Amino acid sequence: MDTPTRTKTIEWQDPLVGAELAKSMSGLAFLEALVEGRIPPPPILALMNLRAVSAEFGRVEFACTPDESHYNPIGTVHGGFVCTVLDSVLGCATQTTLPEGQGYTSLEIKVSYLRPVLADTGELRAIGVVTKPGRRAAFAEGRVEDSEGRLVATATGTLLVFPH
Ligand SMILES: CC(C)(COP(=O)(O)OP(=O)(O)OC[C@H]1O[C@@H](n2cnc3c(N)ncnc32)[C@H](O)[C@@H]1OP(=O)(O)O)[C@@H](O)C(=O)NCCC(=O)NCCSC(=O)Cc1ccccc1
Numbered sequence: 717m718d719t720p721t722r723t724k725t726i727e728w729q730d731p732l733v734g735a736e737l738a739k740s741m742s743g744l745a746f747l748e749a750l751v752e753g754r755i756p757p758p759p760i761l762a763l764m765n766l767r768a769v770s771a772e773f774g775r776v777e778f779a780c781t782p783d784e785s786h787y788n789p790i791g792t793v794h795g796g797f798v799c800t801v802l803d804s805v806l807g808c809a810t811q812t813t814l815p816e817g818q819g820y821t822s823l824e825i826k827v828s829y830l831r832p833v834l835a836d837t838g839e840l841r842a843i844g845v846v847t848k849p850g851r852r853a854a855f856a857e858g859r860v861e862d863s864e865g866r867l868v869a870t871a872t873g874t875l876l877v878f879p880h
Pocket residue numbers: 788789790792793794795796829830831832833
């Protein structure tokens with residue numbers, strides 16, 4: 717079938733610069749620097765129109781604007797997009813609780829998709845909160861809301877904490 721091709725251009729910076737800087741900063745200092753644009757944002761943020769809005773100990777807020785390029789074959793934004801947003805805020809909320817020298821990675825995430833996201837949904841707000849920080853495991857929860865404050869998705873997750 718001959719349908720018109722649509723394109724978009726993504727620009728990003730070397731992701732290893734920020735990853736290296738993270739090793740010599742507390743997690744909160746790193747997230748504050750990301751919010752204030754003092755470190756190069758990881759490429760996934762550009763790919764997903766995602767940005768870090770605020771960070772405090774145990775809590776982060778991100779914003780993103782999905783578009784048609786994020787669609788699945790059933791005419792809505794792919795569930796993996798919303799899951800990735802939630803994985804990001806759960807991870808970054810956990811990072812804010814970590815001292816310098818501690819790293820983390822996601823172990824598992826459970827997402828509930830409450831409302832579909834469409835190309836005209838507009839900006840989404842994602843909030844991640846640490847339910848319980850830990851020396852070895854952290855537990856976090858998150859939610860995504862649309863611009864009218866309607867709940868779009870929720871998640872809970874577990875993260876592994878380890879020395880860099
Ligand atoms: C439909 C349901 C699952 C259940 O809804 P119900 O139990 O009936 O609850 P309720 O009546 O309270 O409605 C609540 C809200 O639900 C929406 N809505 C409901 N019915 C329709 C409808 N007929 N048409 C359109 N929208 C409908 C509507 O916004 C409504 O809000 P409102 O009250 O108007 O403000 C809903 O929770 C939902 O859409 N979740 C998101 C799922 C999702 O996006 N998953 C990820 C994408 S899948 C993927 O990517 C995987 C894949 C990959 C590759 C290839 C293939 C697949």
